[in-house]
Every structure is written in C-alpha cells, then in structure tokens.
Amino acid sequence: MTTTDSTPSRALRPPRTGRSNGQWAVDGREPLNANEVWKQEEGGLSVRERIETVYSRDGFGSIPPEDLAGRFRWWGLYTQRRPGIDGGRTAQLSDTELSDEYFMLRIRLDGGALTLPQLRVVAGISQEFARGTADISDRQNIQYHWIRVEDVPEIWRRLEAVGLQTTEACGDTPRVVLGSPLAGIAADEVIDPTPVIDEIVSRFVGDPDLANLPRKFKSAVTGHPSLDVVHEINDISLVGVVHPELGAGYDLWVGGGLSTAPRLAERLGVFVTQEQAADVWFGVIRIFRDHGYRRLRTKARLKFLLAEWGAAEFRRVLEEDYLGYALPDGPPPPTPTTPGDHVGVHLQKDGNHYVGAAPVVGRVSGDVLAGLADLMEAAGTDRVRLTPHQKLVVLDVAPERLDAFVAGLEELGLSVSPSPFRRNTMACTGIEYCKLAIVETKATAATAVATLEQRLADVTASLDTPITLNVNGCPNSCARIQVADIGLKGQLVTVDGEQLPGFQVHLGGGLASADRDEAGLGRTVRGLKVTADDLPDLVERLVRRFLAQREGSESFSSWVHRVDEEELR
Structure with missing residues (x-):
C-alpha cells in the first residue's frame, strides 16, 4: 500500500563537513555507489513481475545480476x-562464484504470528519445495532453502491465499516488525501491540516511498514487561510503559544495531500513545531515508546517524520536521522480572495456557511444523507465534488438553522443559547455506548443546541464572554475539600451522532481562579463540569457574567483567 509522502520542507540541513555522506536531505539524490545507482534506476519491488512472467519460465540462467543479487x-x-x-x-570469491542456483526464501511474519491454516501452508511449502527445510530465525521469520525460481510464483500464491507474504522480508526496506509473542493474551501485559503492528504493516509495507532506504530498517513493538523483542538492538523499538498521567503507551528507542560496529539503541525520552505509534514510526523511518548515510554501505544504518546527532537532536528533528508536534516526556520501562523467551507452560488471562517450546537452535522442518499443526488441531487451538529467541509459543491451550499437548511437543523434539544449554543457545545459518559465513554453526551449536548437557549434568541444578551461548558464522552478528554471555564469531583458527574452523570469543554481553539490569556489550579477551571441536571444552571450563567463583547471586556477565582475563581463558 502506498502513502502520500514528501521530504519535509524544513528538513534539517547541517553544514556539510568534508566528503558527502550521500544524505538525500543534505547532499541531494545523486547516487554515490553501484547499489544506489540500480536502486534509483528501478526499485526492488518491480522485480516481482519479471519473476512471475520471465525468470520462473526461463529459469535461473535468465536472471541478470542486478536482479539476482539485488532486487530479488x-x-x-x-x-x-x-x-x-x-x-x-569466502572472502576470495565473488558473489557469483559463491552462489548456487537455489534460493533462501524468507517468509515475513510480523509479530511472529501464524494461524493454524497458515502453519499448514508453511509446512507444506517446506515439504514440497524446500527439501524439508524450515528454520525459525531470531527475527521471528521462517527461512526456507533449496527454493527454485521456477517454484516461487506458486509459493507466493499459496502464502498469499492465507494472508502471508515475503514482501520486503529482505533488502533496503522496512523489515519484519518484531512483536511480543504474548500480544493480547498475557495477564501482565502493559498494552497490546497488535493494533500498532497491523497499522504499520498495512500502511507502509510495500510502499514505494519507503522501499529505497540507505540499508535495512529493523523494528520492534512490545507491550509485555519481559521486554521480549530485544528492543536495544533495533533501529526503532516501541516498548510498553505506563505514563503516570496519560496511561499505557510506548517508550521510544532508536539507533540500535550490531554487526561489525555494535551500538545499543537510545531512549529519546518521549511517551507515545497507541494512536500516535504508527505515525511516530513513519517519522523515524523517513528520517533514516532522508538523512541516512548512503555513500558507504558499511555506514548506512541509522545507528551512525544517531551517533552523530545524539538523542536530543534526533528528538528535535522528529518532532519539528516530521511529526509537527511535540511528544511528552515519558518514563523508561521497568527492569524485567520474568524471562523474555516464554519457554514453558504459563497461564493466560482467560484461563487457558500458552506453551513455549525450544527446538535446537531454531532448526525445525516441514515435517515438524506439520506435526505441530496436527497437535494444535487436536488441542483445539489455532494460534502459534515465533519468538526473537528462535523459539515458538502456542496460545490458547485448554487446561484439560495441556498434558497431552506438552507430551506431543516433546515427541516432535520441541522441548517445553529444555536444559539450560538448549534453552539459551542460538545460531545463525552458517556456512551450510550462507555466502558470508566462514564456519558451520547450526550443527556445531547443536553438538555443543548435547555435549554440555552430559558433561555439566552435575551442576545444571546450580545454574539459576541463564548463560546464553550465541554462535555466528561470520563477523556480521546475525546471532547477536556481542550481547550474549558467550558470543562466538566465526573465523579460521590456526593450530600447529593448520587452519581450522573456529571462533573469536566475546564474553559478558547481554540485553535487559530478569537477570540483568541493563544491556551491555561483551568483552573480548586478548587472543582468546577456540576451534569448533574445542567449543564444548571452553564452555564447560567457563561455567565451572563461574560457579566456583561467583559471589552470591552474581550473574555470569557480572562475573566476566569482574575477574582477571586469565580466569577467562
């Protein structure tokens, strides 16, 4: 859907200093790199017609490079x-040399929400077109592999018949809007974010005026006090709070992001009502579109603009030049008191239960999803939601059907009572399918989980604080390595003159949670690297040292930042 939009006439124009950053509102729209050239020549949304009428008919070899590596x-x-x-x-070959003639296809699931009919379609597509693959990403999406371009139109037809889409699931666009998996059903919910998410998606996803951003734009909206949408690492987050005079609404955060230059989001200190939320989101994304840096893609995220302007100036520009009104000051969200992954069996406000289950590092399959659909139908529920922690949450399970449903989940490999290691480990796609990856991740992480469950069985009961293990195949931090207790960045490690798959180790990071007052980035220990095979040894050693040396109820991250480097080797 399109909206009427133009750059504000009073858009901020700070004095140019040195080389142009390619900011539309400052430097004009002359494209300064090859990506900006083809984006201006023809937007990414236009390629759908060619996929449906030409490429799906003529095959992979008929796709030109700017469509294949860009507009798709x-x-x-x-x-x-x-x-x-x-x-x-990986770093030696071109994209063309690295690419297979198959695709990853990402289903956009705003708020992570799926109905039972949608789940059956998602499962069927995996079984018929994706060789059974289906991964739950940490952005609440489903990702397929082995997709042929010839099958894409039929996949779209099936998805769209049940209200799903892949529109702007990737690219320099407004990506999926993260939402609380408990939206509308939790007794302790501050505010239901569903209306805001729905309005953002219906008004702005697919809007050509927002389809050429400097780079991707990540959003999150939650009204749950567990802060379950990793709000500190999104370009924009709206977090439910209660204003002492204005009631329930949202606290606005902007400018978060990780990758190779991690930066946590900042509060603008404003209070946003439910009715204002979509317009405020629209204002922030237009600031990014108009003022974001387009010359270098390595500097093209909103976090770099916020670092230059600061939160106060960003708020001023938002209010004066994009909204046309001032927002009242507002309170920050309280520190969470419950985990944000929602694993386990919990009571809803209507007397039914929601059940959070953990696959191993987000890896499911078409068969597992089809089995889940059968279980849900037998239990009389038709709603499931994916989480930003590579988990899933089934809603509306009646008390009398709970035991059978939980037993069925366990049989599918979806654990409702996972070990601490299974519950708190996530992994990106890795070298199995990703062209940027240097090492394997999913199988490495799954092996580490199984090994740690055996080796640390004697101390599992003592782990009353979660220790998150995030495994990434390259420096880009899709698995959020800098905000994990133990974050692993894929690289080659030299041992006795031989290069082996391994990781640089980040320690002591984390996001605001029931076990941590505020977010912080992990520390790197000079020279601390580990091979993939030795990963379980490192984690076991760290966990045992932590338990032996912790003071009182000290968290793992607090211990990491307190002890000397030698204790962390």
Missing part, C-alpha cells in the same frame, strides 16, 4: 551458498 531481496530471496566451498574461500 525485496521479495525475500537470496541465492544460497554453493555446496563444497570452504570458509577459507
């Missing part, structure tokens, strides 16, 4: 990694 992303499609290319060659 606007519809959730990336070429996947060609099998057999080791991590040492």
